[in-house]
Amino acid sequence: MTATPHAKKLFGHASEHNYLNASSGFWSWALTLDHKRIGIMYLIGVTSALLLAGVFALILRAELFTGTKSFLTEQQYNQMFTLHGAIMVFAFIIPSIPAALGNFVLPMMLGAKDVAFPRLNLCSFYLWVFGTGFLLTAMLTNGLDTGWTFYTPYSITTSTSVVYATFGAFVLGFSSIFTGINFLVTVNTMRPAKMTWFRLPLFLWALYATAIIQILATPILGITLLLLIAERVMHIGIFDPAYGGDPVLFQHFFWFYSHPAVYIMILPGMGVISELIAVYSHKKIFGYTFIAFSSVAIALLGFLVWGHHMFTSGQSGVVTVIFSAITFSVAIPSAVKVFNWLATMYKGSIRLVTPMCYAMSFIFLFGIGGLTGLFLGTLSVDIHLHDTYFVVAHFHFVMVGGTLTALLGGLYHWWPKMFGRMYHDFLGRVGCFLVFAGFNVTFFPQFVMGARGMPRRYARYDDEFLIFHQLSTVGAFVLGIGVLLALGVLVYAVFRGPRVAGNPFGGASLEWQSSSPPSFHNFDHKIVLNDPYDFGAMVWDEDLQTYIHREFVMPEVPEKPAPVPTPRS
Amino acid sequence: MINALALFLAQAESAEETAAAAAPAAASAASDPFADMFTEHHGSYWFPEQASSYAADVDSLYMLIFWISLFFFAGIVGAMVYFVVKYRARPGHKVEKSPSHNTALEIAWSVLPGFLLVWFFVDGTSGFFEQRISPGDCEEINVVAQQYQWTFYYPDGDSTPNESGLHLVRNRPVKFILESKDVLHSFFIPAFRQKQDAVPGRYTTTWVKPTKAGTFRLFCSEYCGEGHSLMKSGVVVHETEAERKAATQWEWGDKSPLQNGERLFKMQCSGCHNPTTEKKTGPGLAGIWGKVEEMNDGTTVTVDDNYFRQSLFKPSEHIVKGFTSPSQMTSFDGKLTDDQILWLRIYIKSLSNVKESVEETTDPDKAGADAGEPGNANGDNGGDDKNAADGKNEPRADDNDDAGANAGDDANDNKSSVPPGDDESGGGR
Numbered sequence: 001m002t003a004t005p006h007a008k009k010l011f012g013h014a015s016e017h018n019y020l021n022a023s024s025g026f027w028s029w030a031l032t033l034d035h036k037r038i039g040i041m042y043l044i045g046v047t048s049a050l051l052l053a054g055v056f057a058l059i060l061r062a063e064l065f066t067g068t069k070s071f072l073t074e075q076q077y078n079q080m081f082t083l084h085g086a087i088m089v090f091a092f093i094i095p096s097i098p099a100a101l102g103n104f105v106l107p108m109m110l111g112a113k114d115v116a117f118p119r120l121n122l123c124s125f126y127l128w129v130f131g132t133g134f135l136l137t138a139m140l141t142n143g144l145d146t147g148w149t150f151y152t153p154y155s156i157t158t159s160t161s162v163v164y165a166t167f168g169a170f171v172l173g174f175s176s177i178f179t180g181i182n183f184l185v186t187v188n189t190m191r192p193a194k195m196t197w198f199r200l201p202l203f204l205w206a207l208y209a210t211a212i213i214q215i216l217a218t219p220i221l222g223i224t225l226l227l228l229i230a231e232r233v234m235h236i237g238i239f240d241p242a243y244g245g246d247p248v249l250f251q252h253f254f255w256f257y258s259h260p261a262v263y264i265m266i267l268p269g270m271g272v273i274s275e276l277i278a279v280y281s282h283k284k285i286f287g288y289t290f291i292a293f294s295s296v297a298i299a300l301l302g303f304l305v306w307g308h309h310m311f312t313s314g315q316s317g318v319v320t321v322i323f324s325a326i327t328f329s330v331a332i333p334s335a336v337k338v339f340n341w342l343a344t345m346y347k348g349s350i351r352l353v354t355p356m357c358y359a360m361s362f363i364f365l366f367g368i369g370g371l372t373g374l375f376l377g378t379l380s381v382d383i384h385l386h387d388t389y390f391v392v393a394h395f396h397f398v399m400v401g402g403t404l405t406a407l408l409g410g411l412y413h414w415w416p417k418m419f420g421r422m423y424h425d426f427l428g429r430v431g432c433f434l435v436f437a438g439f440n441v442t443f444f445p446q447f448v449m450g451a452r453g454m455p456r457r458y459a460r461y462d463d464e465f466l467i468f469h470q471l472s473t474v475g476a477f478v479l480g481i482g483v484l485l486a487l488g489v490l491v492y493a494v495f496r497g498p499r500v501a502g503n504p505f506g507g508a509s510l511e512w513q514s515s516s517p518p519s520f521h522n523f524d525h526k527i528v529l530n531d532p533y534d535f536g537a538m539v540w541d542e543d544l545q546t547y548i549h550r551e552f553v554m555p556e557v558p559e560k561p562a563p564v565p566t567p568r569s
Numbered sequence: 570m571i572n573a574l575a576l577f578l579a580q581a582e583s584a585e586e587t588a589a590a591a592a593p594a595a596a597s598a599a600s601d602p603f604a605d606m607f608t609e610h611h612g613s614y615w616f617p618e619q620a621s622s623y624a625a626d627v628d629s630l631y632m633l634i635f636w637i638s639l640f641f642f643a644g645i646v647g648a649m650v651y652f653v654v655k656y657r658a659r660p661g662h663k664v665e666k667s668p669s670h671n672t673a674l675e676i677a678w679s680v681l682p683g684f685l686l687v688w689f690f691v692d693g694t695s696g697f698f699e700q701r702i703s704p705g706d707c708e709e710i711n712v713v714a715q716q717y718q719w720t721f722y723y724p725d726g727d728s729t730p731n732e733s734g735l736h737l738v739r740n741r742p743v744k745f746i747l748e749s750k751d752v753l754h755s756f757f758i759p760a761f762r763q764k765q766d767a768v769p770g771r772y773t774t775t776w777v778k779p780t781k782a783g784t785f786r787l788f789c790s791e792y793c794g795e796g797h798s799l800m801k802s803g804v805v806v807h808e809t810e811a812e813r814k815a816a817t818q819w820e821w822g823d824k825s826p827l828q829n830g831e832r833l834f835k836m837q838c839s840g841c842h843n844p845t846t847e848k849k850t851g852p853g854l855a856g857i858w859g860k861v862e863e864m865n866d867g868t869t870v871t872v873d874d875n876y877f878r879q880s881l882f883k884p885s886e887h888i889v890k891g892f893t894s895p896s897q898m899t900s901f902d903g904k905l906t907d908d909q910i911l912w913l914r915i916y917i918k919s920l921s922n923v924k925e926s927v928e929e930t931t932d933p934d935k936a937g938a939d940a941g942e943p944g945n946a947n948g949d950n951g952g953d954d955k956n957a958a959d960g961k962n963e964p965r966a967d968d969n970d971d972a973g974a975n976a977g978d979d980a981n982d983n984k985s986s987v988p989p990g991d992d993e994s995g996g997g998r
Contacts, residue, residue, distance in 0.1 A: 074795050074796060074797075074798060074799070075795045077798075078792075078794075078795060078797070145794070145795070147792050151752075151753060151791075151792070153751070153752050153753070153769060154752040154753065154792070154793060154794055157751070157752065158794065241768075241769040241770025241771075242769075245770075246770065246771075247752075247753060247768060247769060247770070248768060281656070281664075282658070282664055283664050283667075284669040285669070286668075286669055286670060287669075287670045287671075287675050288669070288670065289670065290670075290675050290679070312755060312764050312765055312766050313766050313768070314765070314766050314768050314771065314773040317697075317698075317701060320697070321694050321697070324690060324693065324694060324697075325690055328686040328687075328689065328690050329686075331682075331686060332679055332682065332683060332686070335678070335679075335682055336675070336678065336679050338645060339675075339678045340675070342645065342648050342649060342652065343674075345649065345652040345653070345656065346652055346656070346667060347656060347664065347665040347666075347667040348652070348656050348664055349656060349657075349658045349662055349663060349664045350652065350653050350656050350657050350658055351657075351658045352653060352657060352658075360649060360653065363645065363646070363649055364646055364649075367642050367645050367646065368642065371638040371641065371642055372638075374634050374638060374686070374689060375631060375634050375635075375638075377689070377690075377693075378630060378634060378689045378690070378692070378693030378696075379693040379694050379696065379697035380623070380626065380627050380630060380692070380693045380694075380695075380696025380697045380699070380700055380762075381627055381630055381631050381634070381693060381696075382693075383627070383697065383700050383762065383763065383764050384627055384631075384759070384762040384763075384764065386755075386764055386790070387755060387757070387764070387790040387791060388790065448614070448615065451615045451616060451631070452610060452612070452615070452616065452617055452759065453617050453757075453759025453760075453786065453788070455757060455788045455789070455790040455798075456790070456792075457792045457797060457798070458797065458798035459797075459798040460798045460799065461798065462604065462607040462608070462786070463607065463608035463609070464607050464608060464609050464610045533669075535664075
């Protein structure tokens with residue numbers, strides 16, 4: 001089989017004219033409205049935030065190698081875990097997959113030229129830069145020791161820079177809202193004529209559900225943080241018991257945003273994994289509708305479970321029981337996704353390349369993260385486990401084992417598309433293994449010490465927990481090396497990797513129909529609409545070393561008359 | 570339990586010696602006499618010891634969820650690994666035909682695990698009710714949290730500070746009424762599988778029935794500021810009420826006023842005041858007697874008996890310069906008997922005598938102070954009279970053999986008729 005001459009021209013070589021070299025100079029990036037460049041800038045930004053907050057995590061773990069003081073005072077330790085948490089949550093995880101990968105991939109998956117509001121998109125990026133800068137400056141100059149949760153009344157009485165830091169988080173909230181609005185409108189209005197809702201790639205369903213949460217929940221955070229500032233500055237008496245306020249009210253407000261925010265963090269990751277599993281199993285995704293609706297179900301149910309962060313807070317028993325019940329209901333759509341992924345792999349043709357290794361790692365780690373959620377949703381058990389290292393381990397399994405793993409998997413999946421270069425697959429898999437192994441050694445011991453009663457946010461601890469903390473510290477450094485290796489392999493590929501053509505992995509969603517890297521306008525030809533999971537439509541072309549859509553294949557001249565089709569039995 | 574008791578007594582004894590000698594060794598700001606008891610793990614692989622009536626239920630529910638989760642997890646990972654091996658891409662291997670959806674199967678795996686979840690929910694909720702709804706026959710203990718210490722107030726008027734821990738009696742159910750003086754704290758006793766936040770501006774309650782004598786850990790598990798990880802204490806479960814009484818009472822009948830004063834100081838004052846010149850939450854108390862202190866409002870006050878009494882009853886009236894107003898100290902009005910105030914005075918003066926004897930200001934001051942205390946039955950015992958076994962005091966431990974009885978009337982011999990615990994909870998509402 002051979003490609004049509006037109007297809008050869010389109011896909012035959014790595015694109016010479018692409019978005020990376022369409023224009024040059026600092027301002028061509030700084031003022032770009034191109035969703036791809038904004039996505040790359042976001043990627044650089046969130047990765048820097050990841051590395052910075054990762055260094056803080058390693059400092060914390062190093063301090064905790066012994067139960068007594070090593071090199072941080074209690075106050076410095078408290079500021080360090082606040083830095084780690086606040087930067088990871090607000091500056092890294094929330095924008096990571098939607099703003100970096102989503103920005104690049106979402107319009108292309110729709111076959112569109114750009115997002116609906118390119119200027120809003122750039123604005124969102126600069127709000128991220130400003131907010132992160134503000135948050136970081138506030139925390140590094142005057143310090144912040146409230147934890148990323150800003151619980152009252154401590155956040156009202158502490159002398160550290162709560163006002164500036166919350167303002168930074170407030171600005172970051174707007175960045176998140178703008179991205180959400182943009183994606184929502186883009187998916188609603190810019191789909192090609194025949195791309196119905198149920199022909200959307202599942203990554204877009206996930207981003208769409210995420211956008212709903214970003215738009216509905218983030219304003220609550222903004223208002224809460226403004227009220228906190230007002231309480232601190234003007235003593236309006238909402239949260240501060242000294243002025244007749246109720247500190248538990250702050251927790252309600254805060255978690256009304258921050259629990260849905262957990263799904264802002266994990267839903268896009270699940271969307272990435274849905275793509276990876278399908279592409280690398282080379283098989284139509286199993287139970288498309290269930291996966292799509294489970295994303296929406298998680299987004300909506302996510303609004304109704306905030307009280308499970310407050311089981312011991314003194315809220316009424318009836319409320320506690322209701323929240324426990326709804327919390328269990330969230331487990332179901334998450335489990336549905338996992339079962340569907342497995343069913344997709346069944347009878348597929350599975351290529352164990354780096355992105356697929358990350359997808360498997362995701363299923364393993366998210367599996368543990370999700371199942372340990374059952375312990376915490378169960379009231380009597382939660383009373384014991386609440387605010388211990390068990391919780392720390394649980395949400396790191398979800399946030400790091402889930403979201404970070406999915407981000408890395410997604411990067412390895414779309415990297416050839418983004419830069420037209422291939423990475424060293426073996427080193428990629430080594431990186432994936434180090435991340436996986438380091439992660440488990442770090443966080444598994446935390447389940448044990450949590451169940452044995454080790455409270456979280458402790459700078460000093462009793463000797464009985466020593467061995468678990470030491471294992472955890474060793475694992476954290478392995479994890480750090482793994483993440484560095486994984487990112488290093490990608491960066492090296494950008495400059496030295498062999499060039500690849502448009503669709504090296506046989507993906508069937510529309511972004512793979514562009515050249516690699518994509519041109520400034522994404523598509524230089526009329527796209528061929530097809531089911532995003534119809535991998536049979538993609539044909540490997542030896543000459544071009546890429547998959548091309550079968551419409552681009554020259555009709556073969558039959559050498560002998562085609563056999564008469566046998567009637568179906 | 571015996572350890573803790575012995576430790577506590579030893580601590581009191583040794584402090585007594587140092588007090589009699591020169592300035593007492595600086596008590597570390599966050600002394601944790603229980604630390605040595607928690608160097609190794611006691612209990613099963615996953616849990617600390619089971620020391621409460623509901624601990625075993627919590628553990629068995631945890632293990633139930635654990636095994637069911639492990640079953641599902643092994644299934645998921647097993648299937649994943651099996652598929653990767655069996656269906657790996659290799660020459661000659663093609664995607665086999667299989668359905669891309671199967672509604673019956675998908676509904677089945679959405680709904681069936683739901684039954685397990687209902688099981689966990691129901692079990693967990695009934696366990697929660699057991700952990701939270703106290704039986705009627707509880708004794709009530711007020712637990713007051715503040716940065717970074719706990720104070721425990723018992724029904725008979727005794728109270729113990731962070732350093733000596735929470736003292737309970739085995740098999741006697743106890744209801745805790747938690748309050749916080751400043752920020753959020755959380756009252757967490759792993760061996761009891763019990764946790765409840767202490768919230769400023771309201772009271773939260775929970776209860777426990779200790780089933781095992783021994784010493785257990787008490788943590789603050791809600792982040793409360795710089796000293797959060799130092800805000801830990803111990804829970805000592807005694808076999809009998811008498812042992813508990815011996816460990817918690819403020820004074821001994823057979824000891825001297827100075828010794829009783831010191832014990833009271835350790836139990837009631839040492840959370841905020843050092844017996845040295847070093848300041849803590851409040852001023853260090855060594856060397857202050859007779860000193861002229863500058864106040865917050867610019868006036869000066871000489872630290873004497875009347876100022877001492879005023880500070881005890883109305884702590885916010887005159888605050889030494891450099892300390893926050895209103896004072897963080899609670900009023901002891903109605904909580905201390907005149908005897909107890911006398912003993913405290915004797916002890917605190919002894920802290921200054923040592924220092925100031927060099928400067929010769931001590932003797933006249935002290936003499937004046939003792940003589941100038943009117944209307945006190947024990948005033949004539951004199952400040953330094955160490956052998957004064959107060960006639961109306963009897964050894965407290967012997968009074969309380971009837972462990973079940975609320976020891977209120979015993980306590981009233983020596984203390985105010987209003988137990989501080991009741992005062993705290995009632996007065997705030």
